[in-house]
Amino acid sequence: MRSEESTMLTLRPDGRRGVVMLTRTYDLLSGFILTSLDKAVDLTLNDVLEKAQAKFSESIENVAWCTLQVKLDLEARGLIKVVEPIYQKRLFFIKLTRLGSKKIRTEKSLQD
Numbered sequence: 001m002r003s004e005e006s007t008m009l010t011l012r013p014d015g016r017r018g019v020v021m022l023t024r025t026y027d028l029l030s031g032f033i034l035t036s037l038d039k040a041v042d043l044t045l046n047d048v049l050e051k052a053q054a055k056f057s058e059s060i061e062n063v064a065w066c067t068l069q070v071k072l073d074l075e076a077r078g079l080i081k082v083v084e085p086i087y088q089k090r091l092f093f094i095k096l097t098r099l100g101s102k103k104i105r106t107e108k109s110l111q112d
Contacts, residue, residue: 011076
């Protein structure tokens with residue numbers, strides 16, 4: 001890691017201290033998670049981890065761990081939530097919140 005690269009401290013939903021991560025890695029994975037959830041209806045954490053591994057395994061070291069840390073941060077910031085369906089216990093879906101949807105729309109409009 002080069003010293004001039006910026007880092008950030010992630011948040012955790014349980015209030016404990018997060019991890020220090022490169023800002024570019026965080027931005028890449030958070031954008032990936034939010035757009036994946038925007039496009040898909042029912043994604044589990046395993047689905048997100050598999051997609052991230054397939055897409056970023058060449059460019060990011062420890063992709064699954066980094067993706068999990070970013071997911072926890074997004075959850076702590078209120079951009080995503082974990083939902084347990086009534087019909088099946090021990091299955092958890094990750095969903096966008098209204099705040100997460102608003103963030104995606106804002107980023108898309110800035111890119112256009």
